[in-house]
Amino acid sequence: MSATNGYSFFGAVEKSFDKAANFTKWDPGILEQIKACNSIYSMRFPVRMDDGRIEVIEAYRVQHSHHKTPCKGGIRFAAEVNQDEVMALASLMTYKCAIVNVPFGGGKGGIKINPKKYSVYELEKITRRYTAELVKKNFIGPGTDVPAPDYGTGEREMAWIVDTYMGLRPGEIDALGCVTGKPVTQGGVRGRREATGLGIFYGVREVCNMPEIMDRVGLPIGIAGKKVIVQGLGNVGYHAAKFFQQAGAKIIALAEYEGAIRNDDGLDVDAVFEHRKTSGSILNFAGAQNFAKNLDALEYDCDILIPAALENVINGENAPRVKAKIIGEGANGPLTPEADEVFVKKGTIVIPDMYLNAGGVTVSYFEWLKNLSHVRYGRMEKRFTENMNAHIISQIEELTGKQVSEREHQFIVHGPEEVDLVHSGLEETMITATREIIDEWKRNPQIPDMRTAAYVVAINKVGTSYAELGIFP
Structure with missing residues (x-):
């Protein structure tokens, strides 16, 4: 959605860039080059x-x-x-x-x-x-x-x-x-389909594991027990909701273009997904109440809100009514710059799209590397790892005279499949990126929000690349 009421999506990105550029030391010419298409x-x-x-x-x-x-x-x-x-x-x-x-x-x-x-x-x-x-x-x-x-x-x-x-x-x-x-x-890679939703989960989970951030919003540490609302039940929203649910969060509301539903005791994501497949709508799901309008779900009381559908759904008009303490941008550009200003004043933590939904491109990178190397991940080391782990367990059992349970034996022996390695690489990527952004935010208390901190990290990395390339004679 690039122009709504004269609103430019690219203009919004430039506005965010300019705000962050003030916290960097790059030459204005380099900043112009980074910003330009x-x-x-x-x-x-x-x-x-x-x-x-x-x-x-x-x-x-x-x-x-x-x-x-x-x-x-x-x-x-x-x-x-x-x-x-x-x-x-x-x-x-x-x-x-x-x-x-x-x-x-x-x-x-x-x-x-x-x-x-x-x-x-x-x-x-x-x-x-x-x-x-x-x-x-x-x-x-x-x-x-x-x-x-x-x-x-x-x-x-x-x-x-x-x-x-x-x-x-x-x-x-x-x-x-x-x-x-x-x-x-x-030539695709296993784990690509759920990558964006899983990356969102890893990023939000890392923020929720940071005591200083949780103190700021007045929530306990961790994902378990958190009330979560997800807008969008496409590939991204569905997988994000599913991983939050598996981690012990309560999915209290789901929204789609045809409507939105809620249940304060929690919704079963897979059951809602199946209901939508058979009925063509998430509305009238057993045990849930329908919202009057689908966008009403964005304003319902919750701990974590994941807008994973369209751009500009939260703006200066409805942002004051959004009650979530943490907003994880699953979609590209779901918040306008005006909404950002509202949330800075309210103390709401907005985890920005520009890195939070990077699970797709991260796993795409793994797929690209797989295509260039012409070998499936895990093919070389899987059996070696399993044989080595089995040998270690047998030695421990022999020395201690105790047997590891069959379930634990299978878990420890298991050698990594391609999907295990992809998920592991994605988890490492999202944790590292989250920490880099939070560290930048801590270093400069003048930075107003996490989005600006993320832009500062990005500008510094791209600026360093240009400087090291020596393309500015």
Whole structure:
């Protein structure tokens, strides 16, 4: 949503950047270079539809920063796609990758269509033609620009992209690395599907484990027992809610575009998901009450709010009524700058989107590395680890004369599968990034909020890259 009531999404990102730049020591010229979008590809191409008519498709690919290559960022299919939105999302990808120490520049793509209005065959033709256009202009490739899924796209579309790319670039040995978020059978990585939701959980959990932050908002340490509301039951929101529930939190409300429901004793996320699949709506779920409007859920009393749906859902108008102590931005840009100002005054902790939803790009990075190395994670060490652990247990049992229970034996012996290593890498990434941001915030008490601290961390890392590259003669 790039322009609502004259509101620019890219302008909002620039505003946040400028606020953070005041807390850095970089030359204004370097700051301008970091902020600017390096390359913008706006395209129009014709596609013949199933009924024989020809439709001209509007699409974009933006490479925000080349301080590291390749560029990285998803492709979204949505009727609202426009250049301002794609530029904003590309710039957020630059800062996101810097914060979580993923060595990519930011990129983003978008096709201005409502995918629900097209047949699978039409979507395939549009996706393949878009890929061909990117190949023509060198806007895709394992060392140049690596797309991924985003709103309205998924594994299917990524499989079409990699197949088209390989057809146009025969013999390129690392061609599978031209796109991430692929099906596992097509070079994808296990753990990618739940990555963004799991990353949100890890990031919020780390904040909740910090005594000084919990003292500030007046909550006990840890996730267990916390009242959580999640907006959005798509891939990101569903997995985030599920991981919070597994950790002992109570999911007291869920919201989707068709409505919102609540139960103060907690909702079973999987049961709600199944109810929606069968009935087409989360409303009227057994044991839950419906909210009058879906956005009312954002203002319901809770400890943690996870807006994981659309941009700009919390603004200067409704922010004063939001009661959550901690807001974890699962979506891109769910809060406006005006909302940020309200929450600073209220003392609400906002964990910013620019790193909190970086689980997707982090695991995409792991997938890209897998494609370049041409070997599955865990293949080399799994059996060695299991054999070594089994030997250690047998030695301990022999020395002590006691037997480890079968359940514990299986747990200790277990060698890491690919998904175990991916989750472990993601957990390490989110914990490290959270601590870096909080440390920056502590170092400079003038920094008003966590978002600004995150931007400061990102600007410093990107600025250091530019300075070390020596590109400013």
